[in-house]
Amino acid sequence: MAAQQAIEGLRELAGAGLTAENVFRRADELLRALLGYDAVCWHSADPATGLVTSVLSDDLSLMGFEDAVRLEVWADDPATFPSIRRSGVRAETLSRATKGQLADSARFRELIGPGGFGDELRAVFDAHGGMWGCAAFMRSADRGPYLARQREFADLAARHLGNALRACHVPPAAGDVRREAAEQGGPGEESPAVVVLGPANRPLAISGPAEELLGRLADPSRTSLGVPTAFAVAAEQARRVARGQVVPQSKIRVQDSAGRWYVLHGSALKGGSEGEVTVVAAPATPADAMPLYLSAYGLTAREQEVALLLVRGYDTRDVSRLLAMKPYTVQDHLKSVFAKAGVASRRELVARIMLGGGTA
Template sequence: MAAQQAIGGLRELAAAGLTAEKVFRRADELLRPLLEYDAVCWHSADPATGLVTSVLSDDLSLAGFEDAVRLEVWADDVATFPAIRRSGVRAETLSRATGGRPADSARFRELIGPAGFGDELRAVFDAHGGMWGCAAFMRAAGRGPYLAQQREFADLAARHLGNALRACHVPPATADGRWETEPGGPGDDGPAVVVLGPANRPLALSGPAEELLGRLADPSRTSLGVPTAFAVAAEHARRAARGLAAPQCKVRVQDGCGRWYVLHGSALKGGSEGEVTVVASPATPADAMPLYLSAYGLTAREQEVALLLVRGCDTRDVSRLLAMKPYTVQDHLKSVFAKAGVASRRELVARIMLAGGTA
């Protein structure tokens, strides 16, 4: 009964109009009694790549958070967030992933064990093709490992949290239906440039960087001195500079006003060892539109239809390009309009373009 009530509460979060921070805090209230964890670290993520972009924890000291970021990017570990996502499940425990030998995990040896925890449960919050966040739940060594039913419950809960976090990324509309994130707001002054040292602390800023760093700040204060998204972009740039696999040097992150930014990291040539430049720019239409369409909860096919409409295609064009019957296109359009809260193609295009700051 308690589990069913918790799932019902998580399901309601998608329609509550909450920020990601409030979703996490309400989820903590619902999940802690059932999963029986002693500490949790919540993260927002770049929905396109799954890279972590923020951190929230009221239980843990984040004084050495740079070590956690380094391990997340560099360590060839078990039950990482990307590995869980690839596995087809939404939740995994360190005890199960290591066959009861958590010390096989680098993050257990360096972070989890020394902090007094005995097991970790990780969950990824996927919805409609995007990973909108993730979390790590730690329990004290004396409690023993997580039970199988707790992992299964976390897997179910993660699906509803994915929907709730996806809904957080739909820009708020005003009473007259216009988006609040219109052009001319913060961030229109051009790229922000931040130079980070080896521990991902800022050495130099240029452009509107200081103001942007404030708007993208983590809910919890860390030892980094910059938002988590900047440190993640920097670590992937360092991997690339070493000639190691680093498929994602681009990180997308949304500010509190609903505006998306793209962060690019690159190692400095001729600078001190480990120094990296991170450039943050307002997202282009190509970067932002798929994110907004996914935030509306559109299916992959509905997103294809919507993108063609934005590009000026009519029903006949969409039918031909996607090899659909015209009535099938109309069915998809009805669903797109309902999910985006619009009544016409023109309103859909205007809403997407304004949300991306491209009108």
């Protein structure tokens, strides 16, 4: 009964109009007793790549968070967030992934074990083709490993948390977009922000526009980094590239509190001190932002294909031909797209996506 009530509570979060931070805090209230964890780290993520972009934890000291970022990007470890996502499940425990040999994990040896914890349960929050967040749940060493039923319950809960976090990224209403644009000069006039990070991902130099943006992208929990988590992850990705290692995606997308998307890209400095990296953050172009907005609206993969063609100027006949659909099927998809995006016409849909929530 308690588990069912918790699932119902998680399902309701998608329609509650909450921020990601509030979703995480409410989820903690619903899940802590049922999963039996003693500490948790909640993370937002770039929905396109799954790379972590923020951290929230009321249980842990994050004064050595640079080590956690390093391990997350570099360590070839069991039960990482990307490997869980690729496996087709939404939750995995370290004890199961290591067959009970927790010390096989660098993450356990360097962070979890020294912190007094034993098993770790990780979950990824996917919905409509995007990974909107993830979490790591840790329990005291004397409590033993997580049970199979707890992992299975976390897998179910993760699906609803994915929907709740996706809903947090729906573009704001037109009035909110216009007000933000008036206050901050509009996304088209915003200069790129530049931050130089040292080997421990602490800032060495910050451009004028960066200081204000760093505040808007700040983590819910204070860390030892001095910059938002997204900047540190972008820097570590750049260091991997500089070492000749392949990364699936070198840029990171992150949304600010006003609903605007930014793209972060890191590059190792040539001729500078070893480990120094420049991270540039710029407003997302329509090409970067459109798929994120469409996914945030909860469109299916097919609906996203239809919407993208419409935004690019194709008419119904073109869409029908390009996607090998009957015209009436295209119209059915259009009706669903308009309903989910809260618009009444193609013109409104195009304006809403291109303006990041506004309408013409």
